[in-house]
Amino acid sequence: MRVNETRKRNVEKTFERCIEDYVRDASVLDIGCVAHDSDKRHDEAWLHELVVRTADDAVGVDILEDELEVLDDAGYDVVHGDAQALALEKTFDVIVIGELIEHLVDFDGLLQSIDDHLAESGKLVITTPNAMAVHWVALRLLDQEFVNTDHTCWFDATTLTQLLERYGFEPTEVTYVGDCRLTPEDPLQAGGWLCERLLPDRVGKSTLAVVATRSGE
Numbered sequence: 219m220r221v222n223e224t225r226k227r228n229v230e231k232t233f234e235r236c237i238e239d240y241v242r243d244a245s246v247l248d249i250g251c252v253a254h255d256s257d258k259r260h261d262e263a264w265l266h267e268l269v270v271r272t273a274d275d276a277v278g279v280d281i282l283e284d285e286l287e288v289l290d291d292a293g294y295d296v297v298h299g300d301a302q303a304l305a306l307e308k309t310f311d312v313i314v315i316g317e318l319i320e321h322l323v324d325f326d327g328l329l330q331s332i333d334d335h336l337a338e339s340g341k342l343v344i345t346t347p348n349a350m351a352v353h354w355v356a357l358r359l360l361d362q363e364f365v366n367t368d369h370t371c372w373f374d375a376t377t378l379t380q381l382l383e384r385y386g387f388e389p390t391e392v393t394y395v396g397d398c399r400l401t402p403e404d405p406l407q408a409g410g411w412l413c414e415r416l417l418p419d420r421v422g423k424s425t426l427a428v429v430a431t432r433s434g435e
Contacts, residue, residue, distance in 0.1 A: 228397040228425070229316075230263035232345055236393045236427035237265075237314060240341050241273045244311035247335055249301045250318030251278025251294075252285040265316045270294065273312075279304065302327030309337040315344045319378075320369045329385035333432075341431055342387060348394060348426040349374045352417060353410035360406075375420065378428050387430040394423035 251266040266289075270276045278296040280286055289296045297306065301315070302324040313336050322328055332342055347354070349372035373381075379389050398410030414422045 228395065229265050230268065231397075232316075232395045232425055232427060233263070233265060233268045235395055236345065236391075236429070237269070237316075237343050238272055240343055240429065241269050241276075241312050241314065243272075243274045245275045245337075246273040246277070246312045246314060247306075247310040248276060248278045248314045248316070249304075249331075250280055250315060250321075251296060252280040252282045252289070265314070266294070269314060277306075277308075277310070279306070300327075301331060304331035304335060306335060309335055309340070311337055311340050313340065313342050315342070317345055317347075319344055320346050320371055320373065321366075323370055325381060325385075329381075329387070332387075333385070336432070339431070341390075341429055342382075343427065343429050344378065345395075345425060345427045346373050346378070348420075348424055349377075350421050351424045352413045352421050353398060353406075353424050356409065356413075357406065373426065375426060375428070378426065382428070382430050383433070386433050388433040389428050389430045391427075391429040393427040393429075394419035395425040395427060396423040397425055 246269055248266050248269050253264045266278050276295065278289065278294060279299045279301070280296065281298070281300050283298055286296045286298055299306065301318060302322060313332055319328070336342060375392050382389055396414035398407050398414055400411045401407045410424070416422065
């Protein structure tokens with residue numbers, strides 16, 4: 219459940235800046251393919267649809283069976299599975315994990331699943347809320363509900379890098395993307411927009427994207 223409906227993640231901007239070039243003409247596994255708001259996937263940008271349009275071959279996996287059935291009926295290549303215990307017996311050029319890692323608890327299972335399904339010299343792309351963004355801190359200080367209530371943790375570039383390195387992955391690119399819009403009727407959005415333009419990206423922008431390969435590749 220997303221409790222701050224006025225602050226939508228800028229999925230399309232994140233895709234264009236951090237994901238599109240990696241998935242173009244590649245075989246892609248999109249882990250967590252169901253849209254956060256599955257009933258709105260026709261009304262706003264949806265990551266899996268953007269991946270499908272760009273990749274040579276794209277498979278989506280998710281744990282939400284009912285939503286997957288709808289996607290399967292619509293012609294998408296989707297599979298039911300737990301990101302923390304996958305066994306698809308196939309490898310992919312690129313694995314995308316968009317706005318999912320902050321929902322999980324078994325990082326050992328997740329990183330093992332990635333290792334099992336990523337081709338040699340493959341790339342892993344992860345996006346997640348940036349824990350260090352001033353926008354989040356301001357909302358906390360104002361006692362505003364602002365985050366998906368299913369989240370279990372927060373990451374910044376340091377903690378996500380540490381996690382990946384412990385499992386044999388080396389981050390090769392770290393990018394920050396801003397989500398806020400200049401909307402005078404919403405002072406928090408306007409304040410966030412201003413922070414994104416005046417502050418360093420690591421504290422000003424709300425989305426963190428990390429690209430990684432296996433260490434030594």
